[in-house]
Each structure stands twice: as C-alpha cells, then as structure tokens.
Amino acid sequence: MKVSFPYMGCVTGYKKVFETLGHEVVMPQKPTQKTIDLGVKYSPEFICFPFKVIMGTYIEAVQAGANVIVASGGNGPCRAGLYGEIHQKILKSMGHDVKFIVFDSMFRDFGLFYDNLKKIKNKIPIIKVLKNLWLSYQIICRMDEIEKEIKVLRAYEQKRGDFNRVWLEIQRMYDGCWTQKDIDKVTEQARKMLQEVPLKKVEEEEKIRIGIVGEIYVIMESSTNMDIEQTLNSMGIEVESVQYISDWVKHNIQPNFIGGSKSHQVIHKAKRFVKMNLGGHDMENIGWMVDFKERGFDAVVHLMPFGCLPELITQSAIPTISQELDLPILSLSLDEQNGTANNRTRIEAFVDLVRNKKRGGSVQKKEVKEPEYTDKVPEELAG
C-alpha cells in the first residue's frame, strides 16, 4: 500500500505512524499555488476552501503514485464530515482508482472504526500498533510545543529567518526519531538550539500579543492564510494560535469527565455569547476570544474559509463580542482569490490600531451617520 494523507499541521507525525506500520508513504507536498489551482479546478464551486486545497493535495499525491488515502471524517453538521466521500467521488470521476480509509469517531460506529484499523495495521499486533501510535503522538506533541514557542520568540529575532532555519532543522531531527529515547534527546537539543538564537531586547510594556482563532485548517496551513503568523511576527508581534493537531487529538480522546482538555474548558467561557456548538470549532473559538482577553492579549485575529458554515455565525457575533470584551478583533475570510496586498494592508492597519490602543491613545468614538443608499431602483423600473 502506498499511503498518503492530507497536508495539515504536523505531517512528520503522520508519516511516522504509517512508516512504523510498515507502509510506503507518499509524502503530500505543502500546498502551492499550483496545488490550489488544481484543487479549485475539480472541486464544487461553493465548497469551503480547505476542501479545494486538500483536493489539490490528493491529486498531486495520486499522480505521485499513492493508492490509499487516509483521512478523518465527522458527523456533521459541518461540511468537513463529508470531505472523504466527495473527494473519492471526484477522484473516481477523474479516472483515479484510489482507496479511501476515512476514520469517523469510534464511539459512533466501532465496527467500522475497527475495520478501518485492521486495513491499515498491516497484521501488526494491536499492542504494537498502539505503541507506535503513542510514539507518533509524542512526536506531534513535542513538535507542537516547540512550534508554539517559536511563534512567540520569532517576533524578536535579530536576524530575520533565523528561527525558520532552526525550525526546518528541528523538523528534520524529529523525522529521524524511532524511540522514546530519541525523542527526548532531540527535544533537549531543539530547546538548546532555540536558546542560542540571538534576540532583541524589548520592554515588557512594548510587547504586543495577538491570538489567532478560527477554522482549524486555515490556521494550521500557512500557505492558505498567507503566512499570517510569520507576517505578524515580522512586525514584532507575538502570536499564539489555538489549533494544533496535538490539541485536537487531546480534545477527541480525553473524556470530558476527567477534566477535559483546555479546549473543553474554554467552551464554558463562550456560554455568555452563544448557546450551543454548531459543529465546527465555533464555540471553542468564541471561548478562546474570552480566554485571550482574560490572559491580557492585545488583539485577536479570526481566520475562516469563505462561506464556512459554523464560523459565519461567529463572524456575525464578532462586532458584539469585540465591543463587550473591549478587544480588537479582525475577521479575515480566506479563499483561492488571495489578494495578498489587500489582506496585508488590513493587517497592517489593524496592528497600528492595536499599538495605538496599547500606548493609551484613545480611539475617539464619533457618531458616524450611515450614508443614504442611492442605489434604489425607481418604482417604474423595478418591475
């Protein structure tokens, strides 16, 4: 079996899973403009942006020789739960015969879950499979932790690009881990490497922190969000994003009754704004906005793919939330029409506003009179 999977977050970890199970892995490539164009060409027009990017990734993987694709499923009401089925249908209509293994929640249909597990476990005893999964999970957790740190430190690097170089090196190091011992050793080494990067000295009150919330795929995949984290870092701003694969796994396997993961806890903070979750990470995101405010962050950037069903409700609520929390929130909706200049201008203006607010410059509120709409069609022409 030549296995491939969506390019999302910490791919080194997934690669490890399949390699330890003895499969050949066709490594999906980081999405480029070509990937996106390819995906857009074969996807339904109004489907969400992540679908199109993943479609492009799959097509490239299949062209590179993959014949099995492993993906995660879902049970609604967000569209992401049907990705696997539609991707498969489209690939089939293109003439590619690819097997899809879609993992849905094991609590919903354990039989199917077990069948899928049997398909990929390659006659390796279940204990060993679990051990391998744990190893990969450890790698993902450690890498996510380091990435989190980098997003803070990168704001103060003296020479632009230092941290990115270090990060690439660290990724390569983790790729060569096969035992727990390796992981510990590499982690230690990685931390040392991070400490060695020269930093600028910035006063505590000058530091600006921005939280990133939103839809999981566009947050994680920098090529779909115009590298917003890097952009903000290069303006000297610390960034914390809320979506990591390790957190997602924790959220899904750690039962609620033993405390639950952090993302379970923040959901309670959203209760004053919305009543229930709509199937995506929408309620969690509102919770994170409250959480960021409580932790003294200066602003929040909300990312969503164009037309994302659950996040549209969040977007509708953002003006109210922003006002009630006294927290600047910028909502960016992303799709294949990536007008980089437009978004960059918006981000820069937003950052200026945040800086000004932090320095105590008051934003004077003026009563803005809504302009009269003049595009009304005269009665006799309207018919």
Place this chain on the structure above:
Amino acid sequence: MRIGLPRALLYHYYYPLWKSLFEQLGVEIVISDITSKQLVQEGVKVTVPEICLPIKIFNGHIINLLSKEVDYIFIPRFIGVESGKWFCPKFIGLPELADYTIDGVKSKILTVDIQGKKESTCEWTNYRPLCEALQVTPKELKKALKTAERVWQHFRDCCKQGFTIEEAEKMCSEDMRGSERTAHHTHDITLGVLGYVYNVYDPFVSMDIIKKLHGMNVRVITFEMLDEKRIHEKFKRKSKNLYWTFTDKIYGAAVELMENHQIDGLIHITAFGCGPDSIVGKMMELDSEKFKKPFMTIRVDEHTGESHLLTRIEAFVDMIKRQKISERRRELA
C-alpha cells in the same frame, strides 16, 4: 398578543402547523410581507456579506416584522428532527444570528429548540418554552400541538398527492378534498425541480419558477411531493449518511427521479453561498451523467435578473421537448 412569523426559511414547510398552533393558543399571527427587492436590501445591509442569500432574506423579514408592532418574533432553533441528522449550522445558530445582526430584536425573539425524532416537530418538550411566554398551561399546549400535528399531516398528505405547497396550503385552509381538484395539468414533459422550500417557493428567489414552468406545459415534481420512505437515505453507506435533513431529502428525491423514466430532466435551484448545496449539487451533477438525465443548476443571488433566468429555463425546456419529439419520430419510423 401578536406574534410575528418571518415568511422565510422553513416557514413554507411548517406554516400550517404554526398557524394552527398559535391560533389555538389565542395568539394573533402577523406574517411578514412577501419578499421584495426592498426587503432583501434591508436584510443585506445588516447581515455579514458572505452568508447565504436565504439568511439575508430572513433578516430582511425580521426587520419588516419589527415595523409591524409585534410582541414577539418566532425564531425557532432547528437542531434536528431525525436521529443522526442535523440542520445546517446556520439554522442551529439562527436566534443568535438574528440577535447579533439586527438592533432591537433581542427582547422580541421567541425561540424554541426543535430537537427530536418527529418531522412534524410536535414533541411537546420542543415547544415547552411557549408556556411561559404565552401564559398557557402545559395541558393547553399539548392539546393544541395534537391538533396542529393533524393539520400539518393533512397538509403533507396533500403535498404528496402532487400539489405544490401553495396549492396544498390553500386546500388545507379551505378544507377541500384532494379529489375536488386535480394536480395533474396536461403536460408535454415532466421536470423535477429540486431545491429547499425557501428557495423554490420564495417568489423573489425562484422568480415563480413553478408557475413559469406550468405556463410552458411542464409538469413539475418537487421533493415534498414524494413519499419520505422512498427518498430516505439514498446516500447511506454503513454509518455515514448525508447528515442534513432537507439536503438528504433533496438528494434522495434526485436519485429517485433520475431512476424514474417518466421524468425528463432535473432543475436544481440553489442560492448563492449555500453550504450543503455545494456538496449535494456536485453529487447530483456526477449522478446525472451516470443516469444520462438532463440536469441544470440555477444559482440565484440578490442581483439575479429575471429575463436571464427565463431564457435559461426556456432553452432547457425546449431542448428536452425537441429531444422527446425526435425520439418519438424514431420510434414511429
């Protein structure tokens, strides 16, 4: 007490039920105006730009109701009416969406959570919040729900005899028997018109497509005319289903109609930015190739011009009619 019902979204499907329910509870119902360009513009002004058209129209209707001096506006939160199925997230967040986008509506929202296993929504736990708001006893509410359910069931039976929702509503309110009217006009061809009730039956969105088709001597079949059991879960594969109730119905209806040799073609009406339709539209498109049925998608937004729509429908109908004539000639020869 006056309760406003927005003439949008699932109003078209559940109106007979809500009408009967509220009338029995001694409440005056105020329905918003029929969708017009002006009303849509009002909605567009306040709503986030990239949301789907039906939600913009819905907000327009709420603004319209606010000017009609109502005590409450009924905005139910549709979560699910079948086990394992949901509504589109926008339906689940509808009360919040209205609250956050329209000024001054918060105190007027009357909401109930519709979550159960009955399509009629008439489980009394769903409507319990009405007791407090309308000051009725649970007993009265239960009784009213029972009658309302019967009325709605009658309305659905009328639909299933082949009447459009408008005709069925009229029949219910005038208490006519199905046999007194005939649903089957004379027709040259039969087309399936697939789309949610709030798209097909909203005169602004669909521009009265059904009447236009009737005028062209076309028999129209919509999803609500088909029996639920037959269109149920055509997508089903092990534990995964098409998990939006009405989307599943549309897709089921599409497959059912494509398999049916008496149906000559299908028209899918969808609104700009509809999430579930982006998926089901593609599936129908792929299936129509398999079944070799003519298939057309009409996507409407707040700018659609009527003449362009008419041209497209006419061309589609003409094409099918001609194909049919040439087929018949070939058979004769």
